[in-house]
Amino acid sequence: MDEVLADVIAKFKLLYKRDHPKETLQELADGKEFYDIVPEHIAGDFRKHIYEKGFFRDLDVIKDSQRVVKELDKKYDVFIVSAAMEFRNSLEDKVDWLVDHFPFIPWQRTIFCGLKIVNVDVMIDDRSRNFTAFNGRPLLFTSPHNKLINEFERVNTWEEVAAKLL
């Protein structure tokens, strides 16, 4: 979900500007996590946001994801698999967000997990660690933090996912 369907980085930027309107923020360079560019004296407090109720509830939808996932769903059994279990307070927010933005994916094909030990043919993910024990076709969905990783087939946009899978 995060950084593939839901725009976590946009929310981070919004909260950062709200909390620290006078601080500058360096650009999110290739290979960097958002936390890496938050100044050290702010980082401790800033990390708390992701554990708050509501953080995941109003994330923007990543461009074209709704349309392409809906198309994919006609050809494949699409599952939405999120490493949500790290964040107890995200669970209801994520369910509600999916009902709002991906109502065509039923609860039967929604999975909240830690390690992604799912038995699927294709995995579209921004975290290459989820491909380590995966035997199917991995598609690394581009996010700033993964731009320096070269060993996986990459998709930069949902348009590119469509071109490869539809």
Added chain:
Amino acid sequence: MDEVLADVIAKFKLLYKRDHPKETLQELADGKEFYDIVPEHIAGDFRKHIYEKGFFRDLDVIKDSQRVVKELDKKYDVFIVSAAMEFRNSLEDKVDWLVDHFPFIPWQRTIFCGLKIVNVDVMIDDRSRNFTAFNGRPLLFTSPHNKLINEFERVNTWEEVAAKLL
């Protein structure tokens, strides 16, 4: 989780007696779900309980499950996989219940799903439908509703799980 680690039927019985102290309840015969023995004029209201916040929070732990799962966890990578996504309001309750009763299973090895498309070697489950697309070793954990099913290797207690897997 339900009927394998957590005693849903005991909670159903408790709520039934609380709500309908003067109603009798027939025995939970082999092959029957609890809903099957709730009188028809009560069934509609009774089914709402499982969607309520708190329903899953205080379930009793199934006998010996903590001890045996802890032992299993030394020999195997134990994942707890619950078809929780059907019940949006169960998610936080289930996380909190697991933290209370199975604190040795980290969030990384906890999965809330609908269809159990997990890539594991052994699955201990009371619902035989979860074995349909499963290629590993299924162990059907006895619950009244599954007692008439004969096509799977069965475990009646956690002691029997221990005898087979430890």
